[in-house]
Amino acid sequence: MTDHISKNQSLLLLRGARVVLPQGIEQDVALLVEGNRIARVLRGADASPTHAGATLDLVGLTIFPGFIDVHNHGAAGIDTMEASADDLHHVSTFLASCGVTAWLPTLVPGADEDYSRAAQAVTGLMNEQDERPAAARALGIHYEGPFVNVAQCGALRTPYFRTYSNSSDLDTLTKIAHEGAAHMITLAPEIDGGIELVRELAARGWVVSIGHTRADVETLDRAAAAGARHMTHFMNAMLPLNHRAPGPVGWGLVRDDVTCDVIADGVHSDPLILKLILRCKTAERIALISDSIAPTGLGDGEYHIWDEKIAVVNGRTQNERGSIAGSVVTMLDCVRMMLSLGASAHDVARMAASTPARLLGVDDSCGSIEEGKRADLVALDDEGRVRLTMVGGRMAFRVE
Ligand SMILES: [Zn+2]
Structure with missing residues (x-):
């Protein structure tokens, strides 16, 4: 699973949240962010934190494309x-x-x-x-x-x-x-x-x-x-x-x-x-x-x-x-x-x-949550407040 993940890029697993994907909203999906990209959209057992790198638990939040x-x-x-x-x-x-x-x-x-x-x-x-x-x-x-x-x-x-x-x-x-x-x-x-x-x-x-x-x-x-x-x-x-x-x-x-x-x-x-x-x-x-x-x-x-x-x-x-x-x-x-x-x-x-x-004309690189696209993401809580904004894999805003 991690074959394509290069060793020198930082890895971050975002897990626990609902994720708004192009085909609809899904629970039990984790996003593996490598450098500035979404490297993997992981489901089921793959979505658990077995990868090298940090894990961010976002239970209760909904991740939208930025x-x-x-x-x-x-x-x-x-x-x-x-x-x-x-x-x-x-x-x-x-x-x-x-x-x-x-x-x-x-x-x-x-x-x-x-x-x-x-x-x-x-x-x-x-x-x-x-x-x-x-x-x-x-x-x-x-x-x-x-x-x-x-x-x-x-x-x-x-x-x-x-x-x-x-x-x-x-x-x-x-x-x-x-x-x-x-x-x-x-x-x-x-x-x-x-x-x-x-x-x-x-x-x-x-x-x-x-x-x-x-x-x-x-x-x-x-x-x-x-x-x-x-x-x-x-x-x-x-x-x-x-x-x-x-x-x-x-x-x-x-x-x-x-x-x-x-x-x-x-x-x-x-x-x-x-x-x-x-x-x-x-x-x-x-x-x-x-x-x-x-x-x-x-x-x-x-x-x-x-x-x-x-x-x-x-x-x-x-x-x-x-x-x-x-x-x-x-x-x-x-x-x-x-x-x-x-x-x-x-x-x-x-x-x-x-x-x-x-x-x-930038939809090949951003605008949706898909493997290979930029990790431009926003996580909202149930009250519609922003809890996390990530731009190109970098944390731009975060409320713990
Ligand atoms: Zn105007």
């Missing part, structure tokens, strides 16, 4: 638009305490120099995060805008919005100088040059997501044909459903080849709507996101972010124009919300890990 947040503007007092690499690592550490093992720092529309500085910080973090103390890994960058619809701006700053005429318009989007970095963008295909923009970015390997949009069905079909395959904070910052003009919501609900993400905080969408989305899209086509902003983790108060005052009252954000300005929840809150609405642990694992991993 959560992946593809839309996050910061937390713990740090805004991704102003963060240094050290600041971002601070966010990564906070996120790990909430069960997140990977995330995409997400930028709001800003001046070229602000974009460039923020993207350099992400590059800096990515190039050294394996040497830093274990924390959620940044996987790349997500540009929310600037090619979006002014009429669905939400809390984004419209003076920085753009339309598209040729590839030099993309110079504003600094790429992450790290091999394998994911580049995601939220755009509105109906803006001038929008379809050409989708085609160009898809050809460059970007993950193109439709959002902040009022596109009609014909435009959305063209965007999908050009390479858009996802929708950002579905139902928020998009034209609402109308039975004679289905728009982005009607289109997104019925397109099985399009995934969508939702802020499952119960504020951005009513819990009943979250149930509706789950029923129409199924867990395989939903990614949970936090869309969290800097005050996340700090409590209610008034904060200065994105050149304006943002108030957090009873866990809700509001800017001076009265718009919701992102959330102050974490992926953990979204997971708990979906569980409270009756989603199974299996479905939650898909929404919080597998779907986002597939969206970013």
Whole structure:
């Protein structure tokens, strides 16, 4: 059994917990972690601690694949638009305490120099995060805008919005100088040059997501044909459903080849709507996101972010124009919300890990608990509290 286990890698056996595997939840399964990978998924007698190496008893806990947040503007007092690499690592550490093992720092529309500085910080973090103390890994960058619809701006700053005429318009989007970095963008295909923009970015390997949009069905079909395959904070910052003009919501609900993400905080969408989305899209086509902003983790108060005052009252954000300005929840809150609405642990694992991993094209290495994949894991107790977060086999958070 241990033939393939090399002698010089550290071994750790996680046993006693329920484990959420791709095929469903199983009891009496142990995970043998070797270095940064899950070396074995062990059952029955094999699951007992006979292997060389340490054993961690996790009786009473449920191990999920680590959560992946593809839309996050910061937390713990740090805004991704102003963060240094050290600041971002601070966010990564906070996120790990909430069960997140990977995330995409997400930028709001800003001046070229602000974009460039923020993207350099992400590059800096990515190039050294394996040497830093274990924390959620940044996987790349997500540009929310600037090619979006002014009429669905939400809390984004419209003076920085753009339309598209040729590839030099993309110079504003600094790429992450790290091999394998994911580049995601939220755009509105109906803006001038929008379809050409989708085609160009898809050809460059970007993950193109439709959002902040009022596109009609014909435009959305063209965007999908050009390479858009996802929708950002579905139902928020998009034209609402109308039975004679289905728009982005009607289109997104019925397109099985399009995934969508939702802020499952119960504020951005009513819990009943979250149930509706789950029923129409199924867990395989939903990614949970936090869309969290800097005050996340700090409590209610008034904060200065994105050149304006943002108030957090009873866990809700509001800017001076009265718009919701992102959330102050974490992926953990979204997971708990979906569980409270009756989603199974299996479905939650898909929404919080597998779907986002597939969206970013990293599902060959993470997003599910399988032999050979990274040991990116979170163990929750029955109250939904994080008891352990492991990132690439390293302990990033632990409550004894
Ligand atoms: Zn956002």
